Amino acid sequence: MRHTISVLVTNEFGVLSRISGLFSGRGFNIESLCVAETMDPKVSRMTIVSSGDNKIIEQITKQLNKLVSVIKVHDLTGEEYLKRELVLIKVHAAPDHRSEILNIVEIFRAQVVDVGANTYTIEITGDEEKILAITELLRPFGVKELVRTGRVAMARSIKRKENK
Amino acid sequence: MEKMNGAEILLESLLKEGVDTVFGYPGGAVLPIYDALYKHKLKHILVRHEQGGVHAADGYARATGKPGVSIVTSGPGATNTVTGIATAYMDSIPMVVFTGQVPTALIGNDAFQEADIVGITRPCTKHNYLVKDVKDLTRIIKEAFYIATTGRPGPVLVDLPKDVLTAEYEFSYPKKVDIPSYQPTYKGHKGQIKKAMDLIVKSKRPVIYAGGGAVLSNAAAELTKLARKLKIPVTNTLMGLGSFPGTDPLFMGMLGMHGTYTANMAIQSTDCLIAVGARFDDRVTGKIDEFAPHARIIHIDIDPTSISKNVTVDIPIVGDVKEVLKELHAAIPKGANFTKYISEMKNWDKQVEKWEKTHSLSVKQGKNERIKPQYVVERLYHLTKGDAIITTEVGQNQMWAAQFYKYDKPRTFLTSGGLGTMGYGFPAAIGAQVAFPNKTVIDIAGDGSIQMNIQELATAVECKLPVKVAILNNRFLGMVRQWQELFYDKRYSYTCLGKKPDFVKIAEAYGGVGLRAEKVADVDKIIKKALSINDRPVFMDFVVDPKEDVYPMVPAGQPLSKMLLV
Numbered sequence: 001m002r003h004t005i006s007v008l009v010t011n012e013f014g015v016l017s018r019i020s021g022l023f024s025g026r027g028f029n030i031e032s033l034c035v036a037e038t039m040d041p042k043v044s045r046m047t048i049v050s051s052g053d054n055k056i057i058e059q060i061t062k063q064l065n066k067l068v069s070v071i072k073v074h075d076l077t078g079e080e081y082l083k084r085e086l087v088l089i090k091v092h093a094a095p096d097h098r099s100e101i102l103n104i105v106e107i108f109r110a111q112v113v114d115v116g117a118n119t120y121t122i123e124i125t126g127d128e129e130k131i132l133a134i135t136e137l138l139r140p141f142g143v144k145e146l147v148r149t150g151r152v153a154m155a156r157s158i159k160r161k162e163n164k
Numbered sequence: 165m166e167k168m169n170g171a172e173i174l175l176e177s178l179l180k181e182g183v184d185t186v187f188g189y190p191g192g193a194v195l196p197i198y199d200a201l202y203k204h205k206l207k208h209i210l211v212r213h214e215q216g217g218v219h220a221a222d223g224y225a226r227a228t229g230k231p232g233v234s235i236v237t238s239g240p241g242a243t244n245t246v247t248g249i250a251t252a253y254m255d256s257i258p259m260v261v262f263t264g265q266v267p268t269a270l271i272g273n274d275a276f277q278e279a280d281i282v283g284i285t286r287p288c289t290k291h292n293y294l295v296k297d298v299k300d301l302t303r304i305i306k307e308a309f310y311i312a313t314t315g316r317p318g319p320v321l322v323d324l325p326k327d328v329l330t331a332e333y334e335f336s337y338p339k340k341v342d343i344p345s346y347q348p349t350y351k352g353h354k355g356q357i358k359k360a361m362d363l364i365v366k367s368k369r370p371v372i373y374a375g376g377g378a379v380l381s382n383a384a385a386e387l388t389k390l391a392r393k394l395k396i397p398v399t400n401t402l403m404g405l406g407s408f409p410g411t412d413p414l415f416m417g418m419l420g421m422h423g424t425y426t427a428n429m430a431i432q433s434t435d436c437l438i439a440v441g442a443r444f445d446d447r448v449t450g451k452i453d454e455f456a457p458h459a460r461i462i463h464i465d466i467d468p469t470s471i472s473k474n475v476t477v478d479i480p481i482v483g484d485v486k487e488v489l490k491e492l493h494a495a496i497p498k499g500a501n502f503t504k505y506i507s508e509m510k511n512w513d514k515q516v517e518k519w520e521k522t523h524s525l526s527v528k529q530g531k532n533e534r535i536k537p538q539y540v541v542e543r544l545y546h547l548t549k550g551d552a553i554i555t556t557e558v559g560q561n562q563m564w565a566a567q568f569y570k571y572d573k574p575r576t577f578l579t580s581g582g583l584g585t586m587g588y589g590f591p592a593a594i595g596a597q598v599a600f601p602n603k604t605v606i607d608i609a610g611d612g613s614i615q616m617n618i619q620e621l622a623t624a625v626e627c628k629l630p631v632k633v634a635i636l637n638n639r640f641l642g643m644v645r646q647w648q649e650l651f652y653d654k655r656y657s658y659t660c661l662g663k664k665p666d667f668v669k670i671a672e673a674y675g676g677v678g679l680r681a682e683k684v685a686d687v688d689k690i691i692k693k694a695l696s697i698n699d700r701p702v703f704m705d706f707v708v709d710p711k712e713d714v715y716p717m718v719p720a721g722q723p724l725s726k727m728l729l730v
Contacts (some may be wrong), residue, residue, distance in 0.1 A: 062469040068291040071345040
């Protein structure tokens, strides 16, 4: 199963390599990884998407916790959380396709951020389903380049009460 | 405040940490440290290879419980420490290794004797540091010692660029560390302790399986007290030997691949397995699905990652072994429940005794036969009255040292259990001898392993260390040969080492003493002679029967019940 793990780490050189080394050294996989500073410049947040059975995920969170540079590990999976990704898509935009592409952009509440002679560059944020959907719709026009940030995630403030 | 350079700050900091001895080897990048060491009160042992230095620091740490310290230069000096560091990491040994580094301005330039040792050792240290500014030096040293010695101990490396060592700063050593991200758990969870004790007193066939954690947390007394009070038979892992008295009637010997029949049968029959500072290593469990099939498992460990890593446990208790064992002892119920439990133990004790009678470890040495390596270990045990620090190399020598010498006290059996490093035993013995100059320290070695750090003879001779090395010389890489015999159709591919070198001459060439035993009658003679020498190292070359194998043996991947006995 796929898990989204949010990790607070000290903002020092070498920390990223400690984390990625842990994953590679123990044969865990990383599907995506996002890192940036938090409000506190001494602390960074990493959002890691990984997959494996419960035993593997348990080891991943425990091993992360064991690193001296790791402050906090939070597996968001299994609770309510927001997940977002930002994607830039450069799509071939022949003159007779432009309005159709713009339509799609509008429906998905994306935006065109750069225009070339024969291309549109579209920026979109959302969860994976949304990104997958727009990519599939744009594919027939010819996607020239696609860049994804990987997932960032945050637990919801108010959690729905389950089974009550 | 007085200003000092980085090198002087380092040495002052070591004194503040209570360090009395460092094991090191000089070089270009650490010249400032060696200049500061000149006529300094800190004792420096000059090893002859950096790997030997780190193993010696490791041996010192295992024998004393204090962190071992090693200082080496940059580049090759640093890379030579890697095997030693990985050895300490696998066995959770507290150690701080200081490596020189090229000046900060040159880092990343492929400078002379530059190696990214922080990058190289990241996966085999508990933590490591590159000091970029002399202002951070004392804080980092304080943190390094704190991290190395607390929680699950381990090696920490501190990389010191040359310009940091020469830069001047005021010396003031911090009193406290502040690492919010590092907070080991020491006390066991009360509810879990209660649950564990409930399970124990309801069990009919409990077994304690104690590992290196029991030694590391200095919990031998607590372990012994608990086991005796509850009358639970105890088995040790290789790393745990000495944490429970080897001569106690409750002791079943080591378990696992070369464990005793009794210990392995007990594991396969127990209904309540109490794992104490052990990690269910594959050499212990054999086929994991069939390990302790009838048991509910209680697992005490300070490292949460060890729990439910290989074997799913029923009652995990995260905490320091010593603390948790004390808490468990306090939770033992009184009255009828306890009486009933103790009366159940009589049957269990009878069963354990029955296994003991069916098959126990023994040596049959005929007077005119070739010397058996097991016999040598047994004689070492008798002639030292069990009161020696034993180190081992890796392979058959290590297993026989574990099987035929009985360890009554912790920190008297030093061996590379996790990494299995050949060449560990001799320098580790040097480290232990430096810590305990008046104790008998013996490295039980093979003719293969001893050659992996044989250069340390020079260290022992120079420092007048009377380390004894018992070479079980079978002219083979014995353990690999044993596997070739059993599993590779006796195709002895590159495991025969031949009759060279002459270990007696090597010892003498370095200024030590060399003795040889070729007949059974010589064995006691040369051991006694060796034990009488107290001012230089001694090699005892026992020319043993090359056909001897280590038994019992559970072939890799088989359940513990499938023992080859012979």
